[in-house]
Amino acid sequence: MKISNGSAELATEIVGEGPDVLLLHAGVVDRRAWRPLVERLAPTNRCISFDARGHGGTTYQPEPFSRVGDALAVLDSLGSSSAVVIGNSMGGRTALDLAVEHPERTTALVLVAPAISGAPQGDDSPEVQAIDEQMQAAEDAGDLDLLNRLEARFWLDGINGGAEGRVGGQVRELFLDMNRRALAAEPTGDEDRSTNAWERLEQVAVPTLVVVGDLDYDVSTANALTAAQRIPGAEVLRLPDAAHLPVLEGNEACLRGITEFVAAHRP
Missing domain, CATH: 3.40.50.1820 (Alpha/Beta hydrolase fold, catalytic domain)
Known part of the structure; x- marks a missing residue:
């Protein structure tokens, strides 16, 4: 509704x-x-x-x-x-x-x-600073697919010790779909x-x-x-x-x- x-x-x-x-x-x-x-x-x-x-x-x-x-x-x-x-x-x-x-x-x-x-x-760790720079570069380049993958790495897998791809399968696909829509949304x-x-x-x-x-x-x-x-x-x-x-x-x-x-x- x-x-x-x-x-x-x-x-x-x-x-x-x-x-x-x-x-x-x-x-x-x-x-x-x-x-x-x-x-x-x-x-x-x-x-x-x-x-x-x-x-x-x-x-x-x-x-x-x-x-x-x-x-x-x-x-x-x-x-x-x-x-x-x-x-x-x-x-x-x-x-x-x-x-x-x-x-x-x-x-x-x-x-x-x-x-x-x-x-x-607060003060971000070097790992957070590094991925922040990558995400900013992807956003500046208009590469939303790369930005989406980087955000999955950060938010879903976990940047504080979570291995890349830690969460996979249908959950990862759902995240990528939801976040892709948000990244492409109008202001x-x-x-x-x-x-x-x-x-x-x-x-x-x-x-x-x-x-x-x-x-x-x-x-x-x-x-x-x-x-x-x-x-x-x-x-x-x-x-x-x-x-x-x-x-x-x-x-x-x-x-x-x-x-x-x-x-x-x-x-």
């Missing part, structure tokens, strides 16, 4: 019945990345996922917009007053921004390798980035689970773990054999941990 907000028609998928769970995807994938988790949650929850602007099947015209605003539009359209919100990377940033700006709409948070608005940049317009969740982490007042993969890049992991220390009562799930997209990987410990957390904090 499509849900309207501004010029955007947000491609939205609803699976299951029960308390609402809103799933916000990373910037290199689309809503299809949540399928392994939706299979676990849908028997007892209404799982709501949608493609952000610039991803998947969502259509739009360039305009000023807010990712939190899009998330609220989806919840409002479906008559959802609040939800467990699960976000990965870019979606984690949106989930946190939603929690600090509209705490009444969030009953619990799951932050998977979250980006965090206002977080420090979305100016995104509202006025929220600084990093300065407000202590205000998060709902049960929170932070998930990190040890194969992810160091700055992402460090910021996520710092956030977990500062969010009151936050739990941490560390995955020694996963990178930035553990749900897409189908990492069993990740899927089980999130499923148990959601079950424990059903409204």
Whole structure:
């Protein structure tokens, strides 16, 4: 189904019945990345996922917009007053921004390798700097196929000890398809980035689970773990054999941990 907000028609998928769970995807994938988790949650929850602007099947015209605003539009359209919100990377940033700006709409948070608005940049390792330079060169040359392969190496395999091609088969093909669409997408317009969740982490007042993969890049992991220390009562799930997209990987410990957390904090 499509849900309207501004010029955007947000491609939205609803699976299951029960308390609402809103799933916000990373910037290199689309809503299809949540399928392994939706299979676990849908028997007892209404799982709501949608493609952000610039991803998947969502259509739009360039305009000023807010990712939190899009998330609220989806919840409002479906008559959802609040939800467990699960976000990965870019979606984690949106989930946190939603929690600090509209705490009444969030009953619990799951932050998977979250980006965090206002977080420090940190110092990248030589390996990260090297692949960043390769990705920038591919982007400058307009070689989206090479850029897509490099991003699979970085985000899917994991630059911190994950061997190239660590994740293969249908999962890798799905990543390459989702990210290829994102790389080729038209500009979305100016995104509202006025929220600084990093300065407000202590205000998060709902049960929170932070998930990190040890194969992810160091700055992402460090910021996520710092956030977990500062969010009151936050739990941490560390995955020694996963990178930035553990749900897409189908990492069993990740899927089980999130499923148990959601079950424990059903409204």
